[in-house]
Amino acid sequence: PQFKYAKNGNEVSIETETCFFNVNTKTLSTSVTFKNGESATPSNAFNLGGTARTLDGTFGVLGGWKGKREKKDRFCIAHIRKGIFxxxxxxEIDDSSxxxxxxxxxxxxxxxxxxxxxxxAFGKDYLGGLKEFYSLSGFTPLLPKYVLGNWWSRYHAYTDKEYLELMDKFEQKxxxxxxxxxxxxxxxxxxxPKDAEYKSFQGAGWTGYTFEKELFPDPEGFxxxxxxxxxxxxxxxxxxDGVRYFEEQYPEMCRALGVDPQTKRTLEFDLTDEKFRNAYFDILHHPYEKMGVDFWWIDWQQGTKSKMKNLDPLWLLNHYHTLDINRDGKGxxxxxxxxxxxxxxxPLGFSGDTIVCWNSLKFQPYFTALASNAGYTWWSHDIGGHLFGKGDNELYLRWLQYGVFSPINRLxxxxxxxxxxxxxxxxxETIAEDFLRLRxxxxxxxxxxxVKTAxxxxxxxxxxxxxxxxxxxYDKxxxxxxxFGAQMYxxxxxxxxKNGVAKQKFWLPSGVWFDFFTGERFEGGKEYQREYPLDKYPVFVKEGAIIPLLNQDDNxxxxxxxxxxxxxxxxVYTMFDEQGKISVAMKKDEKGCDLIIIPENVKTERLTVSFANIEEANVELNGQQTDLKSLENIPCKPMKIRIENVR
Structure with missing residues (x-):
């Protein structure tokens, strides 16, 4: 961006397209005057907040960022940090440490x-400011499709047979x-082994790299x-806890690090050591990736200190693991x-072990949305919660429904x-399964x-x-x-x-909105109250929205x-695939509406065009009169649709 710069003693003045910065080079204090005449200085009290290291052990309450100093994280209890808005x-963000x-x-x-x-100094230009922040710090990488679907996860000592039988049951249903x-x-x-060294308070089995053959006799086959x-x-x-003498990879790790395996010395975990780092990936991880592991869940809970001053081992793990898992460009x-x-x-963010309760669920939507103020847009929560819980059907379902409309849906x-x-x-059960299919x-x-994030x-x-x-x-x-994307709210x-029916108060932004499940029409800028039985959920779609959906029954x-x-x-909306896209332009006039659909290099073979809340209409497809039914399951080719007299 273009700017003007002037210096007078310890004072530096910088003029940009939108504002003036005045910086004292001795104290580094800064004030900003926007070109609309408003002035401001950075203050924690005005900061809108960012995100936190983890939600471990929480039930909906985290310390804030608005004091003179941000609170320190203690053990696994974290605090929300400042954001860029x-x-x-x-x-103001101080990255000196x-x-x-x-x-x-x-x-x-x-x-x-x-x-x-x-x-x-982004003012209220949040989308523009976020893009500028990414231009400075790097954009979020494009995620593979599979992470956006439904995940199965459980802390449980499955046998390979049990796990595969569980996958069978999901398929059967x-x-x-x-x-x-x-x-x-x-x-x-x-x-x-009882004589194995360990430092993790979680126990001797916390760290490991060798498949447990009692549970997985044939890891490669599994x-x-x-x-x-x-x-x-x-x-x-x-x-x-590093690599210990009983691991299958121990002899090879010792050779790589110049250690005599007969000593049974534990090979200390230290990613600041290049020799260890290379062996860590080449010997401990790459063979499993060749067997079928697509990515790693790094569950670091051992603090922020390492051998390099101010270097958080969690950050270093994230950095090097991301570089390594993408070494061949597979994304x-x-x-x-x-x-x-x-x-x-x-990406992705693992938010830790939350407590199963309504307060945990209540906190997660706010926490997840707020994280965009730190540029952190792909939180993955333990949907349904991790700690405790006695099988509350309603809590389970409402949490799962939130998961369907959250960045990552990981049960x-x-x-x-x-x-x-x-x-x-x-x-x-039936409702939960329907929502998982919807995801x-x-x-x-x-x-x-x-794609738009990346x-x-x-x-x-x-x-x-x-x-x-x-x-x-901004109202609490x-x-x-x-x-949820620009078209859904x-x-x-x-x-x-009460008896599974939630009485919900909500406010909708300006415009016209439609209930995604019932089709009810709402004028924006107003507050409403509605009752939502278990099979309904308050999701709203903007007038003019174009929502692409899969029409397939498998995974x-x-x-x-x-x-x-x-x-x-x-x-105007464009749906992206890995290789191509489908562009849709829609324009409404007094008599009806025109749609132009142009596929480009997509794998899509069949297309269904459906109109929300419309049962009958006069329809033209590429100039030929037809009906709504004829827009189902048609070849995916360029087309123009005219619709009038909707009813």
């Missing part, structure tokens, strides 16, 4: 007494999964079976906790609480949002004020409401209803059969 338009990220991907400590501060998660019991846990089901595979890592991810601003370069539970299979919750149908919408910096989930100038967008009363149910992530759900209005 503020109510007065100006935010971080390390230097070098051009080659390596890191080094900063010279002593170095100051590294950033002042962001036609509930599509795209990611199979194998928690820590894939490796030796109970059979760790992973192949999952891959043959079109499932991506992730496995859990706790690297704190994969990690699953790990947040390690500060810049962590958006290392998870521990080995003591009731597991999250829908059939464990008989009162809501899979939403893949084209989700993947398109994913290329334009537009988040899938964000606070209401990103798109609305109404003061109520409505903070749980959020945009979610007002999640996070409280227990395929190929966009071969697509439904375009049309809400008449004016819009």
């Amino acid at each position: 503020a109510l007065n338009g100006v935010s 971080s390390v230097i990220l070098n051009v080659d991907g390596s890191v080094s400590p900063r010279p002593a007494a170095t100051k590294d501060k950033y002042v962001f 036609n509930v599509p999964l795209t990611v199979a998660t194998i928690d820590m019991d894939w490796h030796i846990v109970k059979n760790v 992973l192949k079976n999952l891959k043959d089901r079109n499932l991506a595979v992730t496995m859990n890592l706790h690297p704190r 994969s991810v990690i699953l790990s906790r947040y390690a500060g601003l810049g962590s958006h370069r290392y 998870h539970s521990n080995n003591k609480a009731m597991s999250k299979e829908p059939w464990n919750y008989a009162q809501v 899979h149908r939403l893949l084209p919408y989700l993947y398109t949002a994913n 290329t334009e910096g537009v988040p899938l989930v964000c606070p209401t004020y990103y798109y609305s100038q109404d003061d109520r967008a 009363k409505w903070r749980n409401q959020y945009y 979610v007002c999640p149910v996070t409280h227990k209803g 395929s992530t190929e966009f071969k059969d697509i439904e375009l759900k049309i809400y008449l209005g004016n819009n």
